Amino acid sequence: MNGINKEKKKVMKKILRLITSFVFCVLLITLLKVVDWDFFVTFSYVPTVQDVFKELFVNLGRFGFYHDILSSLGRVYLGFGCAAVLAIPFAILIVENEIVKNYVYPIFEIIRPIPNVAWVPMSIVLFKTINSSVLFITFIGAFFPILINTVEGFEHINENYIKIAKSFHINEKTYITEVMLPAAAPHIFTGLLIGMSGSWLGVVVAEMISGQSGIGYLTWVNYTLINMPGVVMCMLVIGGLGAISSWIIRKSSKLMHLDGKRGET
Numbered sequence: 001m002n003g004i005n006k007e008k009k010k011v012m013k014k015i016l017r018l019i020t021s022f023v024f025c026v027l028l029i030t031l032l033k034v035v036d037w038d039f040f041v042t043f044s045y046v047p048t049v050q051d052v053f054k055e056l057f058v059n060l061g062r063f064g065f066y067h068d069i070l071s072s073l074g075r076v077y078l079g080f081g082c083a084a085v086l087a088i089p090f091a092i093l094i095v096e097n098e099i100v101k102n103y104v105y106p107i108f109e110i111i112r113p114i115p116n117v118a119w120v121p122m123s124i125v126l127f128k129t130i131n132s133s134v135l136f137i138t139f140i141g142a143f144f145p146i147l148i149n150t151v152e153g154f155e156h157i158n159e160n161y162i163k164i165a166k167s168f169h170i171n172e173k174t175y176i177t178e179v180m181l182p183a184a185a186p187h188i189f190t191g192l193l194i195g196m197s198g199s200w201l202g203v204v205v206a207e208m209i210s211g212q213s214g215i216g217y218l219t220w221v222n223y224t225l226i227n228m229p230g231v232v233m234c235m236l237v238i239g240g241l242g243a244i245s246s247w248i249i250r251k252s253s254k255l256m257h258l259d260g261k262r263g264e265t
Helices: 001-033 049-061 063-096 098-111 114-126 132-157 160-166 173-185 186-211 214-223 228-255
Strands: none
Touching: 049 228, 063 098, 063 132, 063 173, 063 186, 063 214, 063 228, 114 132, 114 186, 132 186, 160 173, 173 186, 186 214, 186 228, 214 228
């Protein structure tokens, strides 16, 4: 019972800190707008809190607003899921197979630094539908962070784990599932978190440039209409959805012990 109460207090403290941080940020921006700050950056065109909330309430009554959110969520989670499913096994191949490591992986190292936005024209050419091209950009945004972090995790496994595994003559499948994956779990967890951020970045960029729906597309539409309260509202929605996505990964990782904290409950 005491444990449950402690957990509730911990959650309440986190919520209170989050609200305090948000309120402080809003007050700071409001103050800078009131004093008409114009040094290096200007706050003249930043909308008021009232205008942003008014825009939010208006959009909450529109069916299209929910359609845009669901469109972006679907692309993010599908692209992220495909990236995770492909990146982790590929990382195992890179570490365990010399041919893949020496002849295939270098190609990925060359294309890895290419920004998401640079992939948009090529994705439009490669795929027949806009939705497929947006999904590809979302996938790219998550694939490389997951891949690189997973490879790093596998390459920095404690030597003692490897020696113990060899001494017991375990087969390759058991070695991968019982030694490699648990030992590299913290790196994989970090890769998943960064990959989720990359997916959201990818989907927003792609929807802004070539999309016909989604929260990124709605952000761009509001910008072209010079509707700054709408732009800020979309930014806050993207931030909120991204934070929830990261929270889901953190909770899932704790349940599966991917965060490397097996001793915690």
